[in-house]
Every structure is written in C-alpha cells, then in structure tokens.
Amino acid sequence: MKKRISVLGSTGSIGTQTLDVIRHHPDRFEAVVLAASGSRIDLLIEQALEFRPKWVAVAREELAGALERQLPDGIRVAAGEAGLAQVAAEAGADIVVSAIVGTAGLVPTLAAVGAGIPVALANKESLVAAGHLVMAEAAAKGVPIVPVDSEHSAIFQCLNGEPRGAIDKLILTASGGAFRNRSREELTDVTPDEALRHPNWAMGAKVTIDSATLANKGLEVMEAHWLFGVPFDAIDVLLHDESVIHSMVQFADGSVMAQLGTPDMRIPIQYALTWPDRLDSPARRLDLAEIGRLHFRRADFARFPMLRLAYEAGRTGGTLPAVFNAANETAVQLFLQRKIRFLQIEEIVERVMEAHRIEPHPDLDGVLGADRHAREAVLSLVSG
Amino acid sequence: MKKRISVLGSTGSIGTQTLDVIRHHPDRFEAVVLAASGSRIDLLIEQALEFRPKWVAVAREELAGALERQLPDGIRVAAGEAGLAQVAAEAGADIVVSAIVGTAGLVPTLAAVGAGIPVALANKESLVAAGHLVMAEAAAKGVPIVPVDSEHSAIFQCLNGEPRGAIDKLILTASGGAFRNRSREELTDVTPDEALRHPNWAMGAKVTIDSATLANKGLEVMEAHWLFGVPFDAIDVLLHDESVIHSMVQFADGSVMAQLGTPDMRIPIQYALTWPDRLDSPARRLDLAEIGRLHFRRADFARFPMLRLAYEAGRTGGTLPAVFNAANETAVQLFLQRKIRFLQIEEIVERVMEAHRIEPHPDLDGVLGADRHAREAVLSLVSG
Numbered sequence: 001m002k003k004r005i006s007v008l009g010s011t012g013s014i015g016t017q018t019l020d021v022i023r024h025h026p027d028r029f030e031a032v033v034l035a036a037s038g039s040r041i042d043l044l045i046e047q048a049l050e051f052r053p054k055w056v057a058v059a060r061e062e063l064a065g066a067l068e069r070q071l072p073d074g075i076r077v078a079a080g081e082a083g084l085a086q087v088a089a090e091a092g093a094d095i096v097v098s099a100i101v102g103t104a105g106l107v108p109t110l111a112a113v114g115a116g117i118p119v120a121l122a123n124k125e126s127l128v129a130a131g132h133l134v135m136a137e138a139a140a141k142g143v144p145i146v147p148v149d150s151e152h153s154a155i156f157q158c159l160n161g162e163p164r165g166a167i168d169k170l171i172l173t174a175s176g177g178a179f180r181n182r183s184r185e186e187l188t189d190v191t192p193d194e195a196l197r198h199p200n201w202a203m204g205a206k207v208t209i210d211s212a213t214l215a216n217k218g219l220e221v222m223e224a225h226w227l228f229g230v231p232f233d234a235i236d237v238l239l240h241d242e243s244v245i246h247s248m249v250q251f252a253d254g255s256v257m258a259q260l261g262t263p264d265m266r267i268p269i270q271y272a273l274t275w276p277d278r279l280d281s282p283a284r285r286l287d288l289a290e291i292g293r294l295h296f297r298r299a300d301f302a303r304f305p306m307l308r309l310a311y312e313a314g315r316t317g318g319t320l321p322a323v324f325n326a327a328n329e330t331a332v333q334l335f336l337q338r339k340i341r342f343l344q345i346e347e348i349v350e351r352v353m354e355a356h357r358i359e360p361h362p363d364l365d366g367v368l369g370a371d372r373h374a375r376e377a378v379l380s381l382v383s384g
Numbered sequence: 385m386k387k388r389i390s391v392l393g394s395t396g397s398i399g400t401q402t403l404d405v406i407r408h409h410p411d412r413f414e415a416v417v418l419a420a421s422g423s424r425i426d427l428l429i430e431q432a433l434e435f436r437p438k439w440v441a442v443a444r445e446e447l448a449g450a451l452e453r454q455l456p457d458g459i460r461v462a463a464g465e466a467g468l469a470q471v472a473a474e475a476g477a478d479i480v481v482s483a484i485v486g487t488a489g490l491v492p493t494l495a496a497v498g499a500g501i502p503v504a505l506a507n508k509e510s511l512v513a514a515g516h517l518v519m520a521e522a523a524a525k526g527v528p529i530v531p532v533d534s535e536h537s538a539i540f541q542c543l544n545g546e547p548r549g550a551i552d553k554l555i556l557t558a559s560g561g562a563f564r565n566r567s568r569e570e571l572t573d574v575t576p577d578e579a580l581r582h583p584n585w586a587m588g589a590k591v592t593i594d595s596a597t598l599a600n601k602g603l604e605v606m607e608a609h610w611l612f613g614v615p616f617d618a619i620d621v622l623l624h625d626e627s628v629i630h631s632m633v634q635f636a637d638g639s640v641m642a643q644l645g646t647p648d649m650r651i652p653i654q655y656a657l658t659w660p661d662r663l664d665s666p667a668r669r670l671d672l673a674e675i676g677r678l679h680f681r682r683a684d685f686a687r688f689p690m691l692r693l694a695y696e697a698g699r700t701g702g703t704l705p706a707v708f709n710a711a712n713e714t715a716v717q718l719f720l721q722r723k724i725r726f727l728q729i730e731e732i733v734e735r736v737m738e739a740h741r742i743e744p745h746p747d748l749d750g751v752l753g754a755d756r757h758a759r760e761a762v763l764s765l766v767s768g
Contacts, residue, residue: 157639157641158641160544160545160546161544161545161546161660162544162545162660162662163660163661163662166661166662166663168669171672238672238673239673240672245642248644250669250670251662252662252663252664252665253651253654253655253658253662253663253664253665253667254645254646254648254651254665254667254668254669254670255541255643255644255645255651255655255662256643256644256645256670257541257542257641257642257643257644258629258641258642258643258644259639259640259641259642260632260639260640260641260642261638261639261640262638264638267637267638267639270637271637271639274637276545276546276547277547277550278546278547278550278635278636278637278639279550279636279637280636280637281636281637281638283637283638284638285552285634285638286634286638286640288555288622288624288680289622289623289680289681289682291680292679292680292681293677293678293679293680294677294678294680295676295677296672296673296675296676296677296678297673297676298673
C-alpha cells in the first residue's frame with residue numbers, strides 16, 4: 001500500500017522538496033492533494049500534471065477557473081480558504097504535509113488534525129500562534145504531529161525509544177545567520193542583500209533574515225515547547241556555525257542524543273513521511289573528517305534581543321506569541337523593502353509586544369485577530 | 385522491586401564505578417554478587433562489608449579462606465574459575481555486569497548468558513574472541529547483551545526505536561590516544577610513561593597503550609560487529625580528539641544519530657542497568673559552548689597498522705580475533721616492562737597472526753587454546 005500524501009504549500013521550498021521525496025519513492029508514496037497559494041500557478045499546474053493528484057487546491061479563488069481549464073478531468077479543483085481546509089480534511093490522505101507559509105497555514109492544519117489525519121508540520125504559525133489549540137485537538141483525536149523543521153525533526157529522532165519523563169533539556173542549535181561574527185554596533189547599517197547571505201542553508205528571504213536576528217530560533221523554541229511538552233526553562237539555544245548537529249536532547253542521566261546530517265531538507269521531510277521507519281535517500285552523506293571542525297558558542301540575549309523577546313512571548317503565552325510572530329513578519333518585510341533598518345526589527349517588535357493587551361486563552365478567532373492587529377500596529381508605527 | 389546486580393570484576397575500574405552507580409540509587413539497585421580476581425582483596429572485603437551481597441567470589445582459590453574469616457556469616461564465599469561461573473549463573477541476579485578484564489571474563493559471561501540472565505558487558509574478550517559463541521547462546525536464550533563500553537553504549541542508544549534494517553554504517557569515534565599528533569617516525573623511541581598519558585579518559589595502563597596504537601578501537605570494531613550484527617565494511621572509525629561524541633550511527637536516509645557526554649563511565653554503566661529507562665546521575669553535564677570546538681580526522685591504516693590488523697582478524701574470523709587480542713595483550717605487557725619498543729607491538733602481532741593456523745569454527749576450548757598459543761608465540765619471538 002502506498003502512503004497517500006496531501007501536500008499543502010506544494011510550490012514552496014518545503015513543498016517542492018516533499019514532491020522530490022515522493023518522486024524518489026514512487027512505490028511507497030503518492031500525492032493525493034497539491035495545494036498552494038497560487039503565486040506560482042504554472043508550477044502548480046506542472047506538478048499536477050506530473051503527480052496526478054485527486055485534488056488541486058489554490059488559495060486565490062480567482063485562479064480556480066484557470067486550473068480547471070488546464071488540468072485533465074480526473075483532477076478535481078478546490079479554491080479559497082474553505083477549499084484548502086476541505087481538501088486537507090477530506091481527500092483520504094494518510095498524512096498531510098502542512099507547508100503553507102504564514103498564518104494561512106493554520107486553518108488547513110487544524111482541519112487535518114480535526115479530521116484525525118497525521119500531520120507532517122512545517123508551518124510554524126500553527127504551533128507558535130495556536131499551539132494550545134493544535135496540540136489539544138491532536139491529543140483529543142490521538143493524531144501524531146511529526147515535525148519537518150530540521151531542528152524539531154532532530155529532537156523527534158533523539159526521542160525515539162526514550163522515556164519522555166527522562167528529558168533534562170532540549171538543545172536547539174542555531175547557525176547564527178549572516179551576521180554571527182558581527183557585534184551589535186556593526187549591525188547598524190547592514191542591507192537586506194547582506195542579511196540574505198545565509199552561511200549554510202538555502203531558504204526563503206524571510207527565514208534568512210529571521211536566522212540573522214535569531215527570531216527564527218525563537219519561533220522554534222516555542223514550537224519545541226508545544227511539540228514536546230517541555231517548559232521554556234528546559235529549552236536551550238546553542239550557536240553552532242556549521243549546522244551539522246541539527247539539535248540535541250540531554251537526558252536525566254547526563255547522556256546527550258544528537259541528530260546530524262548534511263543541510264538537505266529532504267532528510268527530515270522524508271523522515272516525517274516514513275517515521276518510525278527509514279528509507280534510502282539521495283541526500284549527500286555527512287563526512288565529518290572532511291568538515292574537520294564543529295564550533296559552538298552561547299546564544300547571548302543581549303546580542304540577540306529577538307531571542308529574548310521570543311522566550312518572553314512563549315513564557316507569557318496567550319496571544320503574545322501570535323503578536324511576536326506577526327510583528328516580526330511585518331517588520332522583516334519592511335526591512336526587505338528598505339523602509340526600516342535592520343536593528344529596527346527588534347525595536348518595533350518589542351514596542352508592539354509591549355502595547356499589546358494579552359488575551360490569555362484565545363480561540364482561533366482571537367489568535368487571528370491578534371495577528372492582524374499586530375501587523376497593523378507595525379505599519380502604523382512606521383508610517384506614523 | 386530493586387534490580388539485583390551481580391558485579392563480576394568489582395574491584396576494577398568498571399566494577400568500582402558500577403558500585404558507585406548502585407550507591408547513588410539504593411532504592412533501585414542492590415548488589416547480590418561481588419566477584420573479583422583477588423588482586424585487591426582488601427578492597428573486595430571493604431565492598432562486601434558496604435554492599436552486603438549474597439555472594440562474594442574470588443578467582444584465586446587460595447584467598448577463599450581469608451574471605452570467609454573476614455566476612456560476616458550472611459555472605460557466602462565462592463572461589464576459582466568454577467566458583468565465578470557458578471555465582472554468575474545462580475545467584476538470582478536480574479543482570480550480570482561482566483567487567484572482569486581479559487580472557488578470565490569469558491567463562492563467567494557465558495555462564496550468565498547460558499542461565500538466561502541479561503548481561504551488561506564490559507569484558508571485550510567475550511565478543512572479540514568468542515562473539516560467535518556468546519551471541520549464539522544469547523539468541524538461543526533470548527538474553528539481551530547490553531554494552532557498557534562508551535562507544536558501544538553510544539551506538540546502542542542511537543539504535544533506540546530505530547529499524548535495524550535501516551543501518552547504513554556504524555561510526556566508532558577514537559581519540560587517537562597519546563601520540564595522535566605524532567608521525568610514525570616520531571614513535572620509534574616513545575616510552576611507556578609517554579604512552580600512558582591519555583588525553584581524555586583515565587583508564588588502566590593496558591587500555592591506554594591500546595588507545596595509542598588504536599588496537600583498542602580495533603577490538604571495539606569486532607565487538608560492534610557481534611553486538612549489532614553489522615558487517616565490517618559498514619563499521620568506520622573516525623578520529624575525534626575530544627571524545628565528546630562517543631559514537632554514531634548513519635541510517636539509510638542519510639540521517640546520523642550520535643550520543644554525546646562528558647568522559648564519565650558512570651553514564652554508560654548506569655544506562656546498561658536502567659535501559660530502556662534512564663535515571664538521574666551525578667555525572668557532570670556536557671557544555672558544548674565551553675568546549676567550543678570538536679575535531680575530526682580520518683583514521684589512517686598506514687598510520688595505525690593495529691587497526692588494519694584488527695579489521696583483518698575480524699573479517700577472517702575463526703580463531704584469528706582471539707590471536708590478535710592475546711598477541712596484542714602480551715606485546716603490550718612486554719612494552720610496559722620495557723622489553724620491546726612501541727612499534728614492535730604491531731610488528732609482533734602481525735607476525736604471530738601470520739604464523740597462526742586458523743581454526744574457522746572454534747568451540748570454547750579452541751578459542752582458549754588459540755589465546756594461549758598466541759601468548760606463547762609472542763614470548764618465544766621476543767626471547768628467541
């Protein structure tokens with residue numbers, strides 16, 4: 001029996017690599033849903049013609065007609081937020097890869113979990129902003145949430161066969177991004193082009209900026225908290241230049257388990273699809289003798305204020321993590337558009353977090369409302 | 385229920401650390417047997433008075449009387465090889481820690497396995513010389529063999545919850561010992577005192593010399609072959625100066641799992657006793673930021689001929705691994721006694737291996753006979 005996979009966000013970085021994994025194992029996997037925002041509609045059509053899913057879904061409703069015209073009869077088309085949520089829940093998948101970027105990924109993720117379908121989770125917002133909702137629903141339905149992020153996949157692998165009660169702490173590694181060897185003073189005038197030169201991974205622009213501020217690591221700390229049920233005091237961040245150790249778990253006996261690999265996202269994506277089994281992969285093998293040295297440094301809250309703010313948001317909970325995430329995303333866009341300077345990202349996020357009136361137990365509407373308000377607050381701060 | 389533990393080799397390095405683990409968890413563990421060679425009889429008596437086991441056993445029969453006089457009535461005394469084998473099999477233990485050094489550990493290990501008692505294995509000879517006998521007996525009785533060596537414990541931990549069929553290769557790390565930064569030319573005149581300065585671990589003299597020649601790693605390659613059922617082509621050795629990563633497993637998907645920790649043998653000893661659970665431990669925690677850097681290099685057969693000879697012995701099998709081990713042990717003693725030079729160790733082992741007539745499927749007597757002949761061959765080579 002082939003595993004039937006729904007790929008939400010099929011035209012993005014994680015989505016295309018998920019399809020590459022499926023392509024390498026045609027006897028094991030088949031794509032039953034391809035869903036995307038619609039920003040790369042030609043690629044979505046091309047994918048549909050190659051993988052012949054049951055459903056193709058597009059977030060932008062106005063593109064539904066074009067899809068229907070260009071796809072053969074056997075492939076059904078859904079559109080809009082409701083269409084995405086529907087195919088996530090109803091297409092008969094064995095697992096849903098949730099890789100839509102941003103808040104738009106939240107509703108389809110919840111729909112899949114609500115329908116009792118295991119989720120391979122790449123969408124950060126689902127756990128950062130709505131971890132309390134997603135994990136409660138997953139627990140109620142007995143649905144596994146398997147991480148796709150390299151760090152969380154590493155921790156997930158380190159926990160294989162281990163007693164959960166014996167976790168001492170999680171150690172998330174961070175490359176430190178493009179500016180890891182600069183002091184704060186040297187960050188005043190950095191440009192988007194400089195910030196986009198990530199030392200190890202090829203990723204989208206937003207994530208690459210988040211790597212340089214460690215906002216990304218802060219979001220991952222919050223995700224780890226929800227995924228593994230570990231308090232924030234038991235989650236450490238360690239700067240590790242080479243991104244070879246993807247993360248670690250220290251246990252009660254002092255033993256530390258780590259997962260390592262080359263920087264190829266197909267490894268954690270495939271693991272999420274095969275867990276608890278493993279299949280062969282075309283990913284390049286790790287050669288530590290060739291690499292020679294691995295470096296480690298402490299992640300300093302004074303040097304990386306976004307990490308401090310993320311821990312603060314995570315510990316406080318309620319709507320504050322959604323605000324941290326939305327304010328950061330908006331500020332990063334403004335930086336990429338050259339409307340603010342690099343160090344203003346953290347300044348703006350902190351001000352928006354301070355001004356936010358926290359709702360301690362928000363429902364989905366409460367989370368989405370806090371997200372919207374935070375974005376508006378950033379824009380009004382900058383235009384004002 | 386406390387776990388009842390037999391400690392064979394209680395006065396040695398692994399034995400005393402095993403008792404330290406038991407001492408830290410008096411509610412979890414109790415020592416039911418303490419057995420030792422008798423070379424440190426005062427320590428054995430002291431241990432018996434502290435831990436109050438059911439049995440104390442001593443290999444040197446002439447010491448039985450002294451033990452009986454000095455121990456209280458509740459503690460029974462056994463002596464000789466037969467006495468050790470008897471208490472290993474019959475003392476009602478839940479697990480036997482096999483930590484007698486050398487070939488003397490083989491018979492009691494087989495006795496415990498034959499009696500269906502799980503073994504925490506530190507005695508190398510049991511697997512190097514008689515892996516085919518020990519593993520066949522363990523399989524027949526359904527008895528787990530849990531490794532105590534830090535490298536094999538690391539691999540054992542990396543395999544937790546993993547499909548055995550997905551192992552791509554085992555990667556044993558090696559510090560490289562005292563002379564790792566010297567060329568072969570610089571080894572001509574090294575003294576035992578220089579060879580005994582191990583950079584990371586405090587161990588006995590023989591093991592420390594074996595670290596410098598990589599004979600120790602060669603023995604571990606053979607142990608790993610038997611413990612994990614992995615062919616020699618799928619076992620790599622990687623030089624890693626800091627001994628922080630204790631060993632690794634690369635899986636079919638390119639993912640590498642590693643176990644790390646401070647150089648404290650109480651961690652793997654305790655794990656062998658608690659597996660699959662973990663308990664807290666007084667071992668110092670690993671601090672990678674403080675360590676800063678980890679280094680890796682290839683282990684070169686030309687630089688470390690003992691490693692090449694060990695692979696050759698392992699691949700050939702039969703009595704050759706016993707010969708490799710016994711010839712090495714004897715040659716190392718001669719080096720420590722300043723009767724041969726450092727580089728003669730490998731020269732002698734190779735000559736004895738070449739002269740040996742291999743018995744392909746030896747029984748226990750065949751293994752012990754090959755061991756004796758190899759020792760005699762070394763001595764006659766040197767005196768001749």
